[in-house]
Amino acid sequence: GQNIDQPTEMTATEGAIVQINCTYQTSGFNGLFWYQQHAGEAPTFLSYNVLDGLEEKGRFSSFLSRSKGYSYLLLKELQMKDSASYLCAVHSGNTGKLIFGQGTTLQVKP
Amino acid sequence: DSGVTQTPKHLITATGQRVTLRCSPRSGDLSVYWYQQSLDQGLQFLIQYYNGEERAKGNILERFSAQQFPDLHSELNLSSLELGDSALYFCASSVKGGGANTGELFFGEGSRLTVL
Numbered sequence: 001g002q003n004i005d006q007p008t009e010m011t012a013t014e015g016a017i018v019q020i021n022c023t024y025q026t027s028g029f030n031g032l033f034w035y036q037q038h039a040g041e042a043p044t045f046l047s048y049n050v051l052d053g054l055e056e057k058g059r060f061s062s063f064l065s066r067s068k069g070y071s072y073l074l075l076k077e078l079q080m081k082d083s084a085s086y087l088c089a090v091h092s093g094n095t096g097k098l099i100f101g102q103g104t105t106l107q108v109k110p
Numbered sequence: 111d112s113g114v115t116q117t118p119k120h121l122i123t124a125t126g127q128r129v130t131l132r133c134s135p136r137s138g139d140l141s142v143y144w145y146q147q148s149l150d151q152g153l154q155f156l157i158q159y160y161n162g163e164e165r166a167k168g169n170i171l172e173r174f175s176a177q178q179f180p181d182l183h184s185e186l187n188l189s190s191l192e193l194g195d196s197a198l199y200f201c202a203s204s205v206k207g208g209g210a211n212t213g214e215l216f217f218g219e220g221s222r223l224t225v226l
Contacts, residue, residue, distance in 0.1 A: 033214060041198065042112060042217040043153070087153065095158055095166035096141050096204055098215055102152040 002026045004101035006088050011107045012078055015025030020073045020104045028089040033098060034062050034073045037085045046086075047073070075106075083108045113137065114218035116201050122224045128189040131221045135182055141165065142184040142203075143215060148197040152216055157166030159184055191225045198222050 003025045012018040023031070035043040049055055049064035049071060059072040073086055085105045088105040089098040113136035134197055135142050143157040155168035159178035170176075172192075178184045188195060199222075201213035 038196070040220075040222075042219050044217070045214040046111075048214060071195075089153075092167070096160070096206060097143055097155050097157065097158050097166050097168070100145075100153040 001091060002022055002099050004062045004090060004099060005087055006086075006101040006104045009104065009105045009107070011109060012075075014078055014080060014108055014110050016078050017074065017076050018078060018094070018106065020086050020088075020106065022073070022101060023068050024071070024088070024090050024101075026090050026099065027069050027093040028090035029066060030093070030095075032062075033089045033091065034060075035089060035100075037060040037087055038102065039085075043087055069101075078108050080110070081107050082106065106109070112216040112218065114201060114203050114216050116199075116218035116221050118221055119219065120222050121222075122226065123191060124226055125191055125193060127191050127193065127225075128187065129223065131186040131188070131199050131201075131223075133184045133186070133201030133203075133218060135184070136216055139198070139203035139205050139216070140182065141204045141206065142178055143184070143202040144170075144184070144186050145200040145202065146197050147200060147220075148194075151197075154199065156186070193200075193225050194224055196225045 034046040039041040047062040082096040085103040087103045115134040138163045145153040156170040158166040176186045197221045198219045202217045
């Protein structure tokens with residue numbers, strides 16, 4: 001089967017750093033994606049990891065350990081607009097589809 | 111703007127009815143994916159088409175069907191609607207149909223279906 005786990009909710013303070021974890025068990029692995037989704041809006045692409053290690057992109061970084069089936073998304077210098085759901089998704093087969101976790105709702109407080 | 115266009119944006123209908131949701135992928139993208147997102151639920155994969163052919167199927171109900179046309183736009187047909195079908199339906203597209211380096215999916219704004 002395929003299973004992707006993320007915390008349901010997290011709260012952090014404006015200006016702080018937050019780490020959102022994701023663990024996965026999938027049949028096959030072709031990469032892990034992080035998407036951001038504001039309520040009622042389309043998911044937008046944040047990052048992609050296919051090899052182990054850290055990918056940095058501005059205030060956002062994503063880490064992958066394939067042997068542990070583990071990834072995290074690191075958000076620095078949090079802003080109020082970062083309040084959203086963060087979706088971890090795995091590309092596991094040869095078809096292109098992404099399997100999504102339930103998402104982590106992040107609330108940034110002043 | 112992702113370049114993926116979905117219509118209608120909102121749809122309200124009654125139980126037992128049938129609706130069609132439409133998606134136009136980004137220019138040049140050959141793959142179209144349909145996802146369902148119910149309240150407080152994650153994105154559930156329904157079905158994928160690549161260059162007109164069905165490529166992958168998820169937990170799509172038998173009451174639902176889809177197709178991709180020669181101009182690459184896709185339609186998702188939902189019939190015998192039930193209250194539980196109320197959800198956001200997202201379409202996404204990608205250049206490739208699968209394999210390594212398929213790349214990210216680009217999502218449309220979604221069609222919000224309310225079944226009363």
